[in-house]
Every structure is written in C-alpha cells, then in structure tokens.
Amino acid sequence: xxxxxxKSEPSDVSIDDxxxxxNQSVAWYGIRNYQARNFMRDQMQVDDAVLFYHSSCDQPGIxxxxxxxxxxxxxxxxxxxSNKYFDPKATHETPRWLNVDVQLVKxxxxxxxxxxxEYPELEHMRILQRGNRLSITPVDxxxxxxxxxxx
DNA sequence: GCCAACGTTGGC
DNA sequence: GCCAACGTTGGC
Numbered sequence: 001x002x003x004x005x006x007k008s009e010p011s012d013v014s015i016d017d018x019x020x021x022x023n024q025s026v027a028w029y030g031i032r033n034y035q036a037r038n039f040m041r042d043q044m045q046v047d048d049a050v051l052f053y054h055s056s057c058d059q060p061g062i063x064x065x066x067x068x069x070x071x072x073x074x075x076x077x078x079x080x081x082s083n084k085y086f087d088p089k090a091t092h093e094t095p096r097w098l099n100v101d102v103q104l105v106k107x108x109x110x111x112x113x114x115x116x117x118e119y120p121e122l123e124h125m126r127i128l129q130r131g132n133r134l135s136i137t138p139v140d141x142x143x144x145x146x147x148x149x150x151x
Numbered sequence: 152g153c154c155a156a157c158g159t160t161g162g163c
Numbered sequence: 164g165c166c167a168a169c170g171t172t173g174g175c
Contacts, residue, residue, distance in 0.1 A: 131156035
C-alpha cells in the first residue's frame with residue numbers, strides 16, 4: 001500500500017466533479033510525463049491512497065482523499081486525434097501512455113499550499129521542492145498520516 | 152502575464 | 164551522445 005499526491009486542474013476535473021461522476025471515479029488521463037507514467041505502471045496498486053490536489057488555480061492545495069480503483073491501462077486520449085492529449089506516435093498495439101482510475105473517498109476542507117509549507121513535518125514533500133513539476137508524486141506514510149490528522 | 156525549472160526534441 | 168532550442172508546468 002502506497003501513498004500518492006495527484007495534481008488536477010479544477011477547471012478540468014475538480015473534487016466536486018469527481019464526486020458527481022459515475023462511481024465517483026475518473027480515468028486519470030493526460031499524463032504525458034514518463035516518470036509519472038512509470039509510477040502508475042510500476043507502483044500503483046488498487047487501494048493505494050491518493051491526496052487529490054488542485055493545481056493551477058486560485059486556491060492550490062489538497063482538496064480531498066481518493067483511492068486507486070483500477071490498475072494502469074492505456075489512456076484512450078492518446079488515440080483520439082481530436083483530443084489535446086493525442087499522441088501521433090502511440091498505437092493500440094504499442095500504447096505509450098497509461099492511466100489508472102481514481103475514486104473519491106471523501107472531500108475534505110481545502111488545505112492550501114501555503115498551509116502545507118508551514119508544517120515542518122511536511123517540508124520534504126516533493127511538491128514543495130524547488131522546480132518540482134511532477135503531477136504524480138509519492139507521499140511518505142508519515143506525511144500522509146500527518147496531513148490526515150490536520151484535515 | 153511573468154518566469155524559473157525542467158523535460159523533450161532533433162540536428163550534429 | 165551532446166546540447167541548444169523550445170515547450171510546459173504551476174505558483175505568484
């Protein structure tokens with residue numbers, strides 16, 4: 001069992017969007033970074049815990065708890081020429097990009113990025129490091145438990 | 152809108 | 164395999 005932080009732009013999929021979807025679940029499409037893809041492919045298991053993070057928005061921060069509900073499988077958007085995530089080098093025979101499914105566990109209060117920065121217990125989190133851009137990052141179990149205790 | 156950081160691309 | 168150019172991310 002591992003712990004993850006996954007960034008989503010709320011203008012694309014917010015925590016409330018997730019809550020409104022069938023099964024309160026979504027395919028985590030659009031990951032086009034190999035390191036993030038490899039986390040999904042090689043490490044994510046069903047029931048891994050996810051911190052659902054809102055990025056590129058007015059109030060960046062942790063917005064809820066989720067879980068991995070399906071193992072990695074090919075991301076359909078890579079095959080769709082009309083999709084912004086279309087990848088001409090991907091084929092059904094040799095897909096490049098994968099996604100897991102993520103299911104809502106519970107919406108929480110928003111823990112703003114600013115607050116996350118204030119806790120010495122969380123100072124090593126990947127999202128706080130200079131220049132971090134990865135949209136999927138592993139979270140230490142102690143960090144996860146600490147965050148839970150503050151939500 | 153700015154800009155630092157960093158990943159990817161492609162010519163050599 | 165190097166590396167400059169370019170594109171993207173994401174907080175501010």
